[in-house]
Amino acid sequence: VDKVTPAERSRIMSRVRSEDTGPEMVVRKLVHRLGYRFRLHDRKLPGQPDLVFRVRRKVIHVHGCFWHQHACARGNRQPSSRRTYWDAKLARNKARDAANAEKLAAMGWQSLVIWECELGDTEALTRRVEKFLS
Numbered sequence: 037v038d039k040v041t042p043a044e045r046s047r048i049m050s051r052v053r054s055e056d057t058g059p060e061m062v063v064r065k066l067v068h069r070l071g072y073r074f075r076l077h078d079r080k081l082p083g084q085p086d087l088v089f090r091v092r093r094k095v096i097h098v099h100g101c102f103w104h105q106h107a108c109a110r111g112n113r114q115p116s117s118r119r120t121y122w123d124a125k126l127a128r129n130k131a132r133d134a135a136n137a138e139k140l141a142a143m144g145w146q147s148l149v150i151w152e153c154e155l156g157d158t159e160a161l162t163r164r165v166e167k168f169l170s
């Protein structure tokens with residue numbers, strides 16, 4: 037049973053969400069600079085992908101490593117408290133990501149996942165994004 041109070045939960049969620057906002061902005065600016073136009077968080081698509089390129093039928097997800105359980109140092113960080121809550125929550129996130137990726141693929145959409153820890157290397161990131169979108 038989840039014992040986090042609603043107030044506590046919203047505090048945790050808002051902290052995590054603001055952590056996720058930074059990386060997404062970095063990617064948005066980069067893609068924008070490359071001259072591509074996109075929509076944000078299209079609710080009609082599974083998982084509301086962060087950047088949506090309708091004509092190309094492509095989406096980019098920007099994932100926080102901890103929040104989406106990347107296999108990297110940041111993603112492997114262990115919450116020091118409320119382990120049951122976090123373990124369940126993070127496992128659900130991961131399962132949801134996988135399910136959404138499958139649905140998108142079945143609908144003919146291609147996905148690119150950009151992880152928070154990949155944002156440091158702008159050149160490599162630019163190459164990946166250009167290759168994916170061109």
Ligand SMILES: [Zn+2]
Nearest residue numbers: 101106108153
């Ligand atoms: Zn990572």
